[in-house]
Amino acid sequence: MAALVPFTDNIRDISNTQxxxxEFRCERCGNGYRSPFKRDNVETGRKLLRAAGTLFGGFAQNVSRSVDQWHYDRATNSPAKDRALAEAVEGVRGEFRQCRGCGDWMCAAMCWNSDIGQCLRCAPAVAEEIARAQAAAQRDQIWQRAQQSDWTAGADMNTRAVVACPSCGVKVDGGRFCSMCGASLAPKVHCPGCGSGNNKIGAIFCMDCGQTLH
Incomplete structure (x- = not known):
């Protein structure tokens, strides 16, 4: 009976035809390791036979065709791949720990709580958790204090706010006049017919009486 091949669920197969x-990745932070590339001797032999068939023809060419007709499943049925996978798992075994709390594989360097014997997600480090809670509370308090202050005092809420000067087009941060050209940021276009000042710059006809503005 063939030996069982160990594997983990934090693995990604990046094998190719050669x-x-x-790749093995931590299921918390995403850091990981990649196993050394292990060349497939069978594929190398197939390449040599193809080359021989091209150069010499005849019997060698027939053998090359026979090799090309041999299809095998690289994903599951290759003994060479099973051995490569077993070697890769054994090579990274010391870099990961499987948490008994959540069952995920964590990197020993960043995401493992050695004092508790669980991952940092299940058993956070006390100092890190306190610092995180303090930062969260500070952020919430800043928002609460900001909401208690009146940030609209002095703001003109009756005039339409603009972000660009209608005269020179420069970006503005509020106010009544452009800091670049001095033009009013809320100019009024008066209709020569009815005298309405509700028309916007660029309008061709008065919005109140239809009189031509130009």
Whole structure:
């Protein structure tokens, strides 16, 4: 009976037609390791046979065709891939820990609480958790204090706010006049017919009487 091949759920297969390679990632922070690329000797032999068939023809060419007709499942049925996977898992075993709390695989360097024997998600480090809670409380208090202050005092709420000067087009941060050209930020276009000042700059006809503005 063939030996069982160990594997984990934090693995990504990045093997290709030339050989085998795997990535292992922490399920909390995303950091990880990539196993060394292991060339597939069978594929190398197939390349040599193809080259021989091209150069010499005849029997070598027939053998090359026979090799190309041999289809195998690289994903599950390759003994070479099983061995490469087992080696890769063994190589990174010391870099990861499986948490008994959530079952996820965590990197030992960043996401493992050695004092508790669980990942930092299940058993956060006390000092880090206190600092995180303090920062969250400080952020909430800043928002509460800001909401208690009147930030609209002195703001003209009756005049339409603009973000660009209608005269020179420069960006403005409020006020009544442009800091670049001095033009009014809320100019009125008076109708020569009815005298209405409700028309916007660029309007061709008066919005109240239809009189031509130009």
């Amino acid at each position: 050989g085998y390679q795997f």
